[in-house]
Amino acid sequence: MEDSPLQLAKREMQLSLRNKPVWVGLFAAGFILGLAGPFGTDQVLRLIPRLIYWTALTIGFYFVGSFIGTFLNRVFAAWNLPFWPSVVIAGAGAGLAIFLILMGINIALFDVPLDCATCHIILGANVVGISIIVTVAIVYIQQSLLQSAPVQEGAGAPAILKRLPLEKRGALVSMSVSDHYVEVVTEKGTELLLMRLTDAMGETGDTQGLQVHRSHWVALDAIKGARREGAKAVLTLTDGREIPASRTYVPSLKEAGVLPR
Structure with a gap:
């Protein structure tokens, strides 16, 4: 009785929502990005709006990417695709979804030129590439924890x-x-x-x-x-x-x- 891909993705989301270190890391990353102001946001946003913008994006993109990546990886596993290629493809799928959301947000908030195809391709490639790297790194760490999890033996309480x-x-x-x-x-x-x-x-x-x-x-x-x-x-x-x-x-x-x- 294994969970469906959708059920597993929901469980992963619930675990992340209850995980305090995840929230600390997300706020820390949002704060650092807000201070740095990458992709020209330091030119169009003042400090406080920029901190809010990047913190919101970091939190939103983490959960969107985690949900989609977990869902796709489980689907590919059900199709008996090789493990690591499945992880890479799932990371790319999550990155594509994040890129589309990012484009929508930037179009709504900023004067983004829609006729600069090269700009969008470069941004999309960066987002997808980062998503793949982060996904592979997270899965690798999880696999390492699985291999090194200590078995505690002894009598008494479990x-x-x-x-x-x-x-x-x-x-x-x-x-x-x-x-x-x-x-x-x-x-x-x-x-x-x-x-x-x-x-x-x-x-x-x-x-x-x-x-x-x-x-x-x-x-x-x-x-x-x-x-x-x-x-x-x-x-x-x-x-x-x-x-x-x-x-x-x-x-x-x-x-x-x-x-x-």
């Missing part, structure tokens, strides 16, 4: 709970793969974490649970019911959700007493 906000720390219910993230569900809420499912399972501590699918892990205490569907199975959890169990993991469910032998 170490993975330390990664969650305080208000969402509770008994583990399930963990599911969502692209590069793991959706951790507890009795107190849901959170997406940038890590691998195998690493997340290594941080469950004394919680008794089973991997029931290549994309799902469930806590045994959270299983309310189970039914067979051919060679596979479907688990009903205490929160009402249903999690599929693939044929590979049915023997483990039988061993745990979840399914009859």
Whole structure:
């Protein structure tokens, strides 16, 4: 049960909206650009309007680019295109969208000559190129974090709970793969974490649970019911959700007493 490209893009947006470092970085970048006044904005805007202009553009373009880039990258992945070419094409698509929005804003606010095709081509190439570079850099950093994510082992409380906000720390219910993230569900809420499912399972501590699918892990205490569907199975959890169990993991469910032998 993987998210659709649109659902994943929305989740990425929600994560960014709740991420304080992202907002700090965006305001800092907007402030620096406002002071520098690139692309001639220092000639047509005073300092305060220029700061507002660049801060608004930075925030808007970040979220537009992130949304479109994530959406396109997931679409290309569904088409089984090579990973890095997909990232580059997604970055170019996001850059093109940003360029069109930028042109619309500049036409509305400034006296932009529409007959200077060379000017628009140069600006578009710069925007698309920067978008590709930023997209590739972000994905590379994410991949590096995935490869270096530490697996914390030990008895007692699940170490993975330390990664969650305080208000969402509770008994583990399930963990599911969502692209590069793991959706951790507890009795107190849901959170997406940038890590691998195998690493997340290594941080469950004394919680008794089973991997029931290549994309799902469930806590045994959270299983309310189970039914067979051919060679596979479907688990009903205490929160009402249903999690599929693939044929590979049915023997483990039988061993745990979840399914009859």
